[in-house]
Amino acid sequence: QLQLVESGGGLVQPGGSLRLSCAASRFTLDYYAIGWFRQAPGKEREGVSCINNSGSSTYYADSVKGRFTISRDNAKNTVYLQMNSLKPEDTALYYCAAARRFNGGIWDRISLYDYWGQGTQVTVSS
Numbered sequence: 001q002l003q004l005v006e007s008g009g010g011l012v013q014p015g016g017s018l019r020l021s022c023a024a025s026r027f028t029l030d031y032y033a034i035g036w037f038r039q040a041p042g043k044e045r046e047g048v049s050c051i052n053n054s055g056s057s058t059y060y061a062d063s064v065k066g067r068f069t070i071s072r073d074n075a076k077n078t079v080y081l082q083m084n085s086l087k088p089e090d091t092a093l094y095y096c097a098a099a100r101r102f103n104g105g106i107w108d109r110i111s112l113y114d115y116w117g118q119g120t121q122v123t124v125s126s
Contacts, residue, residue, distance in 0.1 A: 002027045002115040004096050009120030012086055020081040020120060022096030029053075033102035034072065034079040035113060038092035038122075047108025048094070049081060059107045064090075086124045093119040 008020040022034060035050040049070040050059040058070050069082040079096060097113035106112075 002029075002032070002098055004098060004115055004117035006094060006096050006117045006120040009094060009122045011123045011125065013126050014087060014124055016086050016124070017082070017084045018086065018122060020083065020094055020096075020122075022079040022081075022117060024077045024098070028074070029072070029077050029079065029098065030074050032098040032100055032114075033107070034070075035097045035099065035107060036070065036079075036081050037095045037097060037108075037110070038090075039095070039119075040092040043092075045095070045110060047110075050102070050107035051079060052102065052104070057104065061108070083122070086122075088124050090122060091124050092122060094122050095119045 003025045005023050012018055031053055033052045036048040037045050038048050039045040048061055051070045051072050055072045067085045072079040096117045098115040099113045
């Protein structure tokens with residue numbers, strides 16, 4: 001079973017940056033699209049970004065466009081989420097997830113994803 005481990009979360013001031021990593025073990029990520037989701041207390045889990053298996057296509061929620069960048073390094077079996085210009089409303093538990101069957105289109109449907117990590121906390125506060 002594919003295992004995903006997120007890292008890179010922490011406490012940052014508004015306007016600051018963080019880079020999240022999603023590392024896979026046991027299996028290669030080459031055949032999976034990877035999505036980043038987040039969930040704030042009392043709110044539903046929402047899609048943040050997605051990258052297809054080859055890295056040729058990326059997708060973003062409107063709330064993070066122009067601030068976040070998703071990328072992948074298949075040689076390292078890792079996907080990254082670079083987060084710049086962070087805002088307090090970005091505070092949430094961030095998850096990465098792997099989807100075997102994504103071929104474009106709607107990327108933020110939770111049921112699309114087969115495997116999930118445990119999450120890493122991002123807190124944006126002064």
